[in-house]
Amino acid sequence: MSAIAFFGAVELGLVYAFVALGVFLSFRILDFPDLTVDGSFPLGAAVVAVMIISGWNPWLATAIACVAGAMAGLFTAFVSVRFQILHLLASILTMIALFSINLRVMGRPNIAILNQETVLTPIYELGLTSYLARPLFVFVLAAIGVIFLAWFLRTDLGLAMRATGANPRMARAQGVRVGAMIMAGVALSNAMVALAGALFAQTNGFADVTSGVGTIVVGLAAVIVGETLLPRGGMIVAVAACVLGSVLYRLAVQLALNLDFLGLTPSDLNLATAVLVLFTLILPRLRQPRPTP
Amino acid sequence: MIAVHGLSVRFSAGTPLERHALKNVTLEVADQEFCCVIGSNGSGKSTLLSAIAGDVVPEAGRVVLSDRDVTRHAAQGRARLVARVFQDPLAGSCGRLTIGENLAIASRRGARRGLRDALAPSRMRSVLERVAELEIGLEKRLDQPIGSLSGGQRQALALIMATLAPSSVVLLDEHTAALDPANAEFVLGLTDTLAKRFGLTVLMVTHSMRQALEFGSRTIMLHEGEIVLDVRDPERKDLTVEDLVARFRKARGQELAEDGLLTS
Numbered sequence: 115m116s117a118i119a120f121f122g123a124v125e126l127g128l129v130y131a132f133v134a135l136g137v138f139l140s141f142r143i144l145d146f147p148d149l150t151v152d153g154s155f156p157l158g159a160a161v162v163a164v165m166i167i168s169g170w171n172p173w174l175a176t177a178i179a180c181v182a183g184a185m186a187g188l189f190t191a192f193v194s195v196r197f198q199i200l201h202l203l204a205s206i207l208t209m210i211a212l213f214s215i216n217l218r219v220m221g222r223p224n225i226a227i228l229n230q231e232t233v234l235t236p237i238y239e240l241g242l243t244s245y246l247a248r249p250l251f252v253f254v255l256a257a258i259g260v261i262f263l264a265w266f267l268r269t270d271l272g273l274a275m276r277a278t279g280a281n282p283r284m285a286r287a288q289g290v291r292v293g294a295m296i297m298a299g300v301a302l303s304n305a306m307v308a309l310a311g312a313l314f315a316q317t318n319g320f321a322d323v324t325s326g327v328g329t330i331v332v333g334l335a336a337v338i339v340g341e342t343l344l345p346r347g348g349m350i351v352a353v354a355a356c357v358l359g360s361v362l363y364r365l366a367v368q369l370a371l372n373l374d375f376l377g378l379t380p381s382d383l384n385l386a387t388a389v390l391v392l393f394t395l396i397l398p399r400l401r402q403p404r405p406t407p
Numbered sequence: 408m409i410a411v412h413g414l415s416v417r418f419s420a421g422t423p424l425e426r427h428a429l430k431n432v433t434l435e436v437a438d439q440e441f442c443c444v445i446g447s448n449g450s451g452k453s454t455l456l457s458a459i460a461g462d463v464v465p466e467a468g469r470v471v472l473s474d475r476d477v478t479r480h481a482a483q484g485r486a487r488l489v490a491r492v493f494q495d496p497l498a499g500s501c502g503r504l505t506i507g508e509n510l511a512i513a514s515r516r517g518a519r520r521g522l523r524d525a526l527a528p529s530r531m532r533s534v535l536e537r538v539a540e541l542e543i544g545l546e547k548r549l550d551q552p553i554g555s556l557s558g559g560q561r562q563a564l565a566l567i568m569a570t571l572a573p574s575s576v577v578l579l580d581e582h583t584a585a586l587d588p589a590n591a592e593f594v595l596g597l598t599d600t601l602a603k604r605f606g607l608t609v610l611m612v613t614h615s616m617r618q619a620l621e622f623g624s625r626t627i628m629l630h631e632g633e634i635v636l637d638v639r640d641p642e643r644k645d646l647t648v649e650d651l652v653a654r655f656r657k658a659r660g661q662e663l664a665e666d667g668l669l670t671s
Binding site for chain 1: 460483486490501511520522524525
């Protein structure tokens with residue numbers, strides 16, 4: 115694997131680390147399987163691309179992309195909590211709706227933002243080669259994300275959110291407004307996924323309406339890889355494991371693509387990811403002894 | 408103080424499965440009073456507790472906790488005024504969280520939750536002092552997940568959690584029924600200790616007639632959603648388990664006689 119391919123994979127892993135953090139929050143902390151992310155990832159990319167093209171400050175554009183993602187998550191959670199619609203179904207509905215919304219936001223299926231001012235522009239001006247500068251920049255952001263999420267999950271509000279996912283009846287008995295917790299948590303989760311989309315657009319120079327396909331599976335793969343490698347430890351370890359899992363997942367994919375004898379092409383990526391996630395989900399069950407029929 | 412006035416609860420109203428779980432129940436438990444509730448299955452014991460805690464919406468009647476009418480408040484809105492320990496040891500705490508985190512959640516029961524570090528030593532100190540006082544060693548295991556505790560230890564923790572926040576009303580819903588005899592004895596002893604130590608107002612549902620007479624200062628018996636017996640100390644002291652069984656039979660007997668009328 116060339117250095118450029120290696121750092122490219124690391125960079126992509128760090129960008130998708132925010133997807134992993136979001137999926138960790140919804141799936142693991144809140145026990146709310148949320149497929150909205152397949153729509154909120156390209157939503158973040160779309161919002162940031164359109165705003166950058168229109169000459170907005172790229173940081174402000176990125177922040178607004180996060181708010182847009184949060185709104186999408188809030189909608190899913192509200193529908194699910196208020197009208198008692200199954201979380202999976204509610205999130206699929208939002209995801210489908212977002213496809214149209216993303217096309218509306220962009221006005222066309224994809225937008226190039228090459229040669230525009232992005233959050234990375236000042237980093238490029240530092241003189242580092244771009245294939246090093248990008249992962250370094252995203253790493254700093256991911257580190258901030260990890261510290262923020264680990265801190266949040268230790269606050270009174272964060273603990274209430276964890277209790278909501280682990281034991282809603284107990285949470286209610288402790289005076290936690292369970293519905294509000296789910297809405298806030300899923301909104302935060304999708305804000306992070308939209309941030310990943312916004313960073314993806316700015317590091318790759320384009321936003322594409324189809325870039326969200328399989329986001330949930332990639333995020334889940336990262337969370338599972340991280341949990342498998344770092345099964346024990348406190349909250350900061352669990353959160354950091356998501357980032358580690360995301361980077362290692364991308365490196366594994368890059369490695370598999372580089373092994374010519376496997377004959378894999380980038381289009382096989384979704385199949386390979388699905389197999390990987392399925393395998394890691396099945397593995398613990400295979401280890402358990404089964405009663406003979 | 409717990410007060411319910413004319414409380415009626417009906418499940419599956421208007422369907423063939425309709426059940427009148429509580430019929431016009433009026434009960435007042437004074438501050439620092441420890442009241443045991445007995446009755447057969449389906450007599451309305453758990454429904455009474457659920458209605459007080461806010462998990463069940465009554466068809467009629469009022470629920471007053473510490474002089475506040477909470478009839479229209481949802482369960483999470485009443486949490487500031489009342490704590491509850493469930494029969495299932497898994498129900499009262501979060502298995503995925505550590506002992507310390509569970510204690511931190513319980514110490515802010517019903518209070519506003521913001522962005523302060525829940526496990527900051529300055530905030531945990533008073534909690535830990537209370538836990539250490541009980542001398543069961545939980546304060547040394549704060550970083551361990553709840554899942555590492557046995558059912559009895561978990562119920563003991565749930566009890567302690569119920570006493571951490573300022574409110575003093577505690578509802579115990581057969582909280583020792585799922586434990587082995589030794590653990591049940593331990594948790595009951597702890598219940599008694601905590602109730603006396605912190606001056607709690609307790610409503611304890613139990614299946615054991617012996618416990619119902621031994622603990623607290625008052626015993627009520629529910630049957631078919633009505634209170635059929637209400638005795639306090641000192642009269643209660645003269646009551647034996649046999650007397651209770653006889654009363655129980657009498658309540659059941661009336662029901663049998665009515666059934667007899669219907670079928671004759």
